């Protein structure tokens with residue numbers, strides 16, 4: 001090893017000298033952010049390494065396209081009030097709508113389609129040819145990518161709902177689904193699927209106001225279809241809620257039936273579900289959500305359901321309910337297992353006291369009523385489960401409203417009466433089952449064919465308002481979002497107050513005792529249970545090399561541990577000012593960008609008030625949500641100029657690095673290359689520690705420190721095993737054992753140029769095909785698949801191996817004047833493939849179809865960086881050999897994962913399973 005160390009040292013000095021000329025002092029950058037936009041224009045070469053990020057084909061975009069109003073014309077009778085307007089050029093977003101019009105609420109589920117605009121770039125084309133990927137060849141009709149939105153209105157405000165549908169022109173989509181792709185649909189014969197009593201009651205109103213007919217679907221059919229779809233297709237849909245603890249339940253698709261579905265709407269239906277379309281309504285009760293809201297309104301004079309629910313949180317039901325202790329002189333009735341605090345008779349105290357309604361606190365009345373109804377429903381549900389021997393009970397309907405206390409009470413009843421045999425579970429899309437079922441009843445929309453991995457739930461701004469609260473149009477337009485945000489900030493200080501990390505208020509005593517959540521307010525935007533927009537991405541696939549997709553869990557750190565959540569949320573929040581700075585600078589530092597930056601920061605903190613509301617949450621989800629938030633506020637690529645500069649600086653020193661590498665023996669070279677990857681992984685703008693380093697030193701100093709740290713053994717060091725596999729024992733010059741390697745690259749600049757590209761070159765040199773796998777969308781300073789071909793092209797100018805391989809892989813098409821011009825067909829190709837992600841991490845259950853295709857013949861994967869190799873996939877096992885390379889740039893993670901320290905390195909080699 002001594003020899004290798006010496007050479008490495010030389011290499012460092014050599015590189016440092018070159019870097020000195022080419023690299024800017026990072027300290028200067030922080031303070032020059034305002035001019036960055038300008039300078040960026042100067043620095044962008046015509047075909048610069050990262051100049052093309054704006055045209056990315058976005059897989060997971062969450063921003064809504066604007067309506068194309070050109071050529072708009074009134075359709076039909078001009079005399080009509082609110083006539084329909086045709087938008088002939090609005091072709092990329094086609095809507096489809098289904099309704100559930102209940103006694104209390106109208107639920108809307110609508111689909112918006114954003115057509116893929118495949119970029120005809122050379123990379124995509126050649127990858128498609130090479131891997132034989134064609135569009136839509138798997139089904140007789142294509143599943144359309146798009147988004148499912150969830151909105152609700154109060155039934156007595158049906159006009160708001162009609163206005164909403166009209167304003168969004170959702171009724172135009174009510175045509176035969178086969179016509180979804182056609183332009184400018186004509187809605188004369190439009191039909192909208194609808195369920196619930198209102199589908200009958202309001203049919204004429206829909207015809208008069210919107211000119212559409214409601215196609216009525218059976219309510220029970222719809223509830224069951226909706227529940228089955230959610231339970232099969234949405235990963236974190238069902239959860240238990242006991243004593244304040246929410247726990248997501250992974251439902252095995254093959255072991256879903258039978259179950260009892262209890263839908264608590266205005267009234268309550270109990271349905272025994274035995275399969276898709278196989279069910280029986282076995283019971284129900286007229287004491288339901290309508291009872292709580294109706295009686296509660298009369299008794300407390302509350303103006304809204306949420307107000308009534310909020311009152312209950314400050315209530316003490318002992319003032320009204322007759323408890324066992326009231327009857328037994330403060331004692332338990334222990335013989336039959338009833339404690340003194342058990343409710344013997346709801347509202348029972350009111351009979352014996354000489355009091356009027358005004359003498360009772362509305363808070364106490366509300367709580368007593370809530371407990372009476374929840375407990376009663378829980379008990380009837382249990383009895384029905386018992387009747388049919390069902391172990392699982394799923395509760396839906398908007399009565400639940402994601403309210404911790406309601407869920408705890410119902411869970412307690414089920415647990416108590418069943419002696420723990422039966423389990424109450426709740427659904428995140430609680431009240432949308434019927435509407436979803438009605439949506440499913442459209443023939444051949446392909447939704448029922450979609451699988452879990454093709455659905456991505458996103459929480460764009462406005463989701464809490466559409467899915468949660470009763471509200472008008474969701475905030476679609478960015479200006480609306482920001483003005484809302486500004487209003488919100490002005491209104492209260494909630495946003496900047498410390499983030500509450502304690503679990504939501506609960507009794508802690510299982511529903512029989514007084515809630516300890518006094519003083520807690522039910523947030524009026526209903527973020528207690530957020531329902532996001534479901535993105536349907538038919539092109540996402542499960543990575544075929546996962547050794548066991550069923551048990552695969554991408555996250556290494558589970559944030560359901562509150563101390564973890566608190567820590568990571570704090571770390572990311574501390575990074576926020578720097579991130580906002582970069583984001584604003586990337587948009588030219590304009591006033592508009594500053595407003596958006598502020599709004600982003602506020603929104604981010606607000607989102608984090610209750611992350612559990614978004615389904616099961618790991619660190620990878622937190623990091624991804626941050627990127628999604630940035631995109632939501634139209635920050636396309638916050639680190640664009642930083643990436644460009646670091647790419648240019650690194651490319652300038654690449655030729656010298658390659659020269660030094662080429663002078664080494666095979667063995668030393670391999671070690672030096674791996675060291676190079678680990679050392680360059682320090683250039684990570686997502687790590688607090690690294691950003692602090694950038695503010696203190698130059699790239700050269702940082703890089704030197706990083707190379708110094710490279711002495712083996714690393715904290716996790718399987719290098720010898722990897723070397724053995726690559727080179728065999730002894731210098732026997734045998735060819736490299738790998739046919740195709742997938743290199744999951746991480747950061748721009750030194751990381752890709754001086755770390756991963758030289759490693760890729762070595763693999764190419766020994767006959768391995770190399771697929772560079774990079775992000776589809778920007779995330780921090782990660783290099784994207786769109787940027788890589790240009791970086792490779794630049795590097796190829798100095799290296800024949802890279803040039804020939806890139807040519808063979810279709811990355812270079814007469815890209816430059818190549819000296820020897822030989823185009824050997826025998827050369828091993830180098831390709832670039834997008835991974836389908838826009839995050840620093842990767843979830844192998846949802847990758848792009850081109851990556852899935854490329855993986856089929858791969859026998860080595862190399863995962864680089866903290867996000868892809870540590871936060872996610874540290875424990876993942878693959879069907880082929882895997883090398884995980886990362887520098888740990890966080891002290892706590894280093895301690896937890898490897899009992900080590902910040903800047904320790906990991907080289908983990910795992911032979912195929």
Ligand SMILES: Nc1ncnc2c1ncn2[C@@H]1O[C@H](COP(=O)(O)OP(=O)(O)O)[C@@H](O)[C@H]1O
Pocket residue numbers: 101102103104105106154196264265266267288289290291292293305306396397398399400401431469470
């Ligand atoms: N904002 C709200 N306005 C009215 N009721 C609400 C609201 N949020 C939750 N609820 C509760 O949800 C019940 C309606 O649930 P839902 O599943 O929509 O049933 P339905 O189809 O009968 O309208 C109401 O009776 C009430 O208890």
Ligand SMILES: CC(C)(COP(=O)(O)O)[C@@H](O)C(=O)NCCC(=O)O
Pocket residue numbers: 571575623681684685686687688689746747780840864865866867868871886889890891
């Ligand atoms: C965002 C990152 C995963 C990116 O790391 P990378 O994948 O580039 O190695 C990492 O910087 C990170 O975990 N940052 C947050 C923790 C911290 O600042 O210490």
Ligand SMILES: [Mn+2]
Pocket residue numbers: 684686746747780781782840865867
């Ligand atoms: Mn990164």
